[in-house]
Amino acid sequence: MKLYEYMAKDIFRKHGIPVPEGYVIERPDEIRPFEGEIVLKSQVLIGGRGKAGGIKFASSMDEAKKVAEQLLGMDIKGYKVKKLLIEPKIKILKEYYMSIIVDRSSREAMLIASAEGGVEIESVPDEKIFKRTINPLIGVQPNVVRALGYFLGLDKEQTKGIGKFVYALWDAFTKMDADLAEINPLVLTPEGFMAADAKFIINDDSMFRHRDIELVEEEYTPLEREAREKGIAFVQLDGNIGVIANGAGLTMATLDVLSLYGGKAGTFLDLGGTDDPEKVSQAFGIIGEAPIDVVFLNIFGGITKCDTVAKGVVQAIEKKPLKVPIVARIKGVNEEEGKEILKNAGISAFSTLEDAAKEAVKQGGGA
């Protein structure tokens, strides 16, 4: 789950990472009196909000309220600004980049840092990026901090300062089950290092350990949110064919085969290993609400039998009929029985993915 900047900074603060003293507002009149200059930061989950005009400065109450009015409700790349984080403007001597991620290749964590901060790390050349895997059982050791200090060209005192940062970031990363904990820019101020921005993704599978964290679901469409609540793996796409299949890999493959024949999927819905009629019903309920022209059901029967899934489908559409046609492809265990059940409900069922895909594309009005 991706967190808003202010939530990420809360976590950082709790784990000892220095962040600017800020507060969150939802209305312009919540701005508190201030001296000097403040920064108003739109709280959205998408990157590049600075360039999109989502971050502004103000040096008087009047100006601040005007800016807040302008930012709140603004649309940034499809995300609506509902909250602003208000912080004093920081005096920045230098900007760095630092993050810890789960590294798939090494199956360990990875510390990434660069003296080129404030820009997307992807745009920094490799030789300017410090990378060290951190084993989860041993954690960050002093030699990693030393190597980082040398790489970034820091003096002894600064290395000590950034060391505290790394240990604290590791603490936040591990205790909060992060997929990613990123500080960009990590800024050097006259008072030392500070996290000027913060990005934090909590591993979805670990949320049961972090019930105190406010749920963020902005990154999902309303329909995706509904599916998540029901525990259904569902992604909304921009085509017009509603794909349901069993298994993530098979569902992806179904999308790909449709595309080969000129079709475009409007949904990715993975039934998983279930043939529970209730679950199948819920899945068809979700699909029914998506803006699609045809449903493409692709089932490979293994542990889940074709006929039980077919029965579930028929029950589901009897309970709440779909407004669009269904094209099915049924293969595997009890294939014939499954086809028969679907046929009786008026659903054409194919054996090969190719034939079914072609039919779905046709019914969807494509190619």
Next chain:
Amino acid sequence: MKLYEYMAKDIFRKHGIPVPEGYVIERPDEIRPFEGEIVLKSQVLIGGRGKAGGIKFASSMDEAKKVAEQLLGMDIKGYKVKKLLIEPKIKILKEYYMSIIVDRSSREAMLIASAEGGVEIESVPDEKIFKRTINPLIGVQPNVVRALGYFLGLDKEQTKGIGKFVYALWDAFTKMDADLAEINPLVLTPEGFMAADAKFIINDDSMFRHRDIELVEEEYTPLEREAREKGIAFVQLDGNIGVIANGAGLTMATLDVLSLYGGKAGTFLDLGGTDDPEKVSQAFGIIGEAPIDVVFLNIFGGITKCDTVAKGVVQAIEKKPLKVPIVARIKGVNEEEGKEILKNAGISAFSTLEDAAKEAVKQGGGA
């Protein structure tokens, strides 16, 4: 460093292990008013103090003071009682044993427990002892606690209770760099589990991380304490030959060879890899204070050269002459030069350990 029971219980308390609410006294009049019954426990580093009469109960102030008077100053197996730990008497339903030690064979820690508590664990038959190695990088995991609960015949609630104990003991063991953390007996009271006794040894090499812990040196003789302060590996033994050698293994071997010829060492003094005259001087200063009849110096010259050690020896005895004769065995690099230097100082130097040992035994009046 072995801790007194009250120090061990302080550590336990800090790490969340329930212990009786007690306090330490050095004078009988420090006993505080109480209700019910109290136990007065002599604080000595030796086991078996209960059988030796070092633990007493009292149920009135008068009785308590009388008992305290009797215990304070008492001699238990050569250790003088200077402090008493005063605790309320606990209602004991059952006694268990639990410890965590550094296990040499597995190079991990080991959790040891038994339902046969209150007796020396060495006297408990193997099949009644629970043993599980705990890897230092992963720590105690829930499955270990489950297995322990089944082994001890605990119910689910009790297993939960003993689990808290194990986690807390692991915390104390690792954070305090223990060689051994032992609770015997670990008692089940109507209020749950509690550490009735406590034994704790902090790893000597880790003391630099635990400067806040009061130093306990009771287990050493005054001369051993002096040597420790000077950083000299010195052990006082009950023979009359004062052995100095370089290297722990060689010093032990020297003791053994002496014994083969009927002699008995009065000291174990390992010069280590040093040939620094100041260090050699200090070593001879220590040896000079030990009740011995002859000094046996055994040097194998390698990285340390025989002649430099010989020079150091001569300097040392010139500065402060020994009251007893020195028999030397010198072998290895610059052997001849070393022998010459010693000979000039009136010290007979042999090449073989056997010859030298025989001479030392003779001069010591033995065999």
Next chain:
Amino acid sequence: MAVLVNKDTKLLVQGITGHQGRYHTMAMKEFGTNVVAGVTPGKAGETVEGVPVFNTVQDAVDSTGANTSIVFVPAPFTMDAVLEAIDAGIELVVTITEHVPVHDAMKMVSYAKMKGARIIGPNCPGLASPGKAKVGILPNMVFKEGNVGVVSKSGTLTYEIVNSLTEAGIGQSTTVGIGGDPVTGTSFIDMLELFEKDPETERIVMVGEIGGTAEEEAAEYIKEHVTKPVYAYIAGRTAPPGKRMGHAGAIVSRGRGTAESKIKALRSVGVKVAKIPTEIAELIKEDL
């Protein structure tokens, strides 16, 4: 011979008294697997499908000599179950459970490495060597004994592909589902190494998907170390960036993990990449 499991496999089922545990104990026995024990804390003394249940893995190992384990326990307790198996000396721990926290996965994989054990999964369907043993939830009827080694990140998609191989008369030596999570105990490379060494395996099928760079790394490995013909299918060509396609690992983000990159890397080292899953059987047939 087959890789990882064979007739010497003595299987322990962790979480045997649950719905999945029970069902698959039966299915694995039907496949011919020697299921010797089950573990569910507090259920010692019961039996499931004739298999004795123990409180702890150590008890089960001591009583039955189990050397392989399959884990069905719920995600919050999976790491503990896997560590328990490793500590009891189990050499191969097949972890079926999905939704295991990724930090738990990292820890258990590191611990397994330290103790010389192998984990397959988490979030995987397990593995099957037809004619020998199955340790997993793959459907029994899709397999046929033969000489193609299959390694895959997917579940159902794998069954589909294996089924099409079987229908085409192409048997399999071992089929391994390594799981689609970001951190798994066994990688494509690990399996390629085993298949390359296995005298019974003549051809290798790799089923990948978007996310991460495991397929690209596998391509590098194939170039240097694999002499047997490799066939591949990569799912997710049309998945949009930033959207997680079911599996926790199946996401194209920050320009990494695209199907194009994987397909290109595999083709460049001579791997035949199929456009649709069932095409793999055809590609193999062409080469026979």
Next chain:
Amino acid sequence: MAVLVNKDTKLLVQGITGHQGRYHTMAMKEFGTNVVAGVTPGKAGETVEGVPVFNTVQDAVDSTGANTSIVFVPAPFTMDAVLEAIDAGIELVVTITEHVPVHDAMKMVSYAKMKGARIIGPNCPGLASPGKAKVGILPNMVFKEGNVGVVSKSGTLTYEIVNSLTEAGIGQSTTVGIGGDPVTGTSFIDMLELFEKDPETERIVMVGEIGGTAEEEAAEYIKEHVTKPVYAYIAGRTAPPGKRMGHAGAIVSRGRGTAESKIKALRSVGVKVAKIPTEIAELIKEDL
């Protein structure tokens, strides 16, 4: 061939700018060791005995291809130095430093196991293969090339024994001081295994001492796995219980770790145990 070190050893000295580091860099070079790099944080760019110094082990490895390391850094920083070496891909880390906290020793030994590296020590004199290389602080002049493998918990006592072998005309393949601490990276058994496999080693000398049960475990191992003749000396026969004899591991406590028990165990599996250190050379001579 010799075990663990040979002409391919490219040695890195951690803590090279300290007194011990400097002295032994020279002595190891004199022995013929290929010392390629040193590390002392903050001293990059300097040289010691002609050896370039780097700030980090990774830098040293990247620049020189070092594959073995010797650690002279002070005890409070030893674990960090060892972990740094392991993370940089060093395969053999010889840890000379004494007084390393035992919990640090346990952690670094576990970590090495996870990463497939070997630690010798801590608190050990290192190892020497005459005619090939020395990675340690053992005195150069006591060695002679030959076919006896020596493994010992001691320092000076080992030099004494090796010297007596050399004086008797008996050369050594490799001499390894594994250290006398309670937890060490390499055990008697590890070395027995290597010596048994090494074609250049014909006889094995084991120098043990009181404390622990490593010698008893070695006896078990010898019984099952060692075919070459083994000779032993055990120090500490007359050490009183409860008194630590210098080495952190050398203590007889709770009735465990006595010399009698060790000698008995070794004799029972055919090991010839010497009464005094120099007798080992005589026992070997009798067998020649």
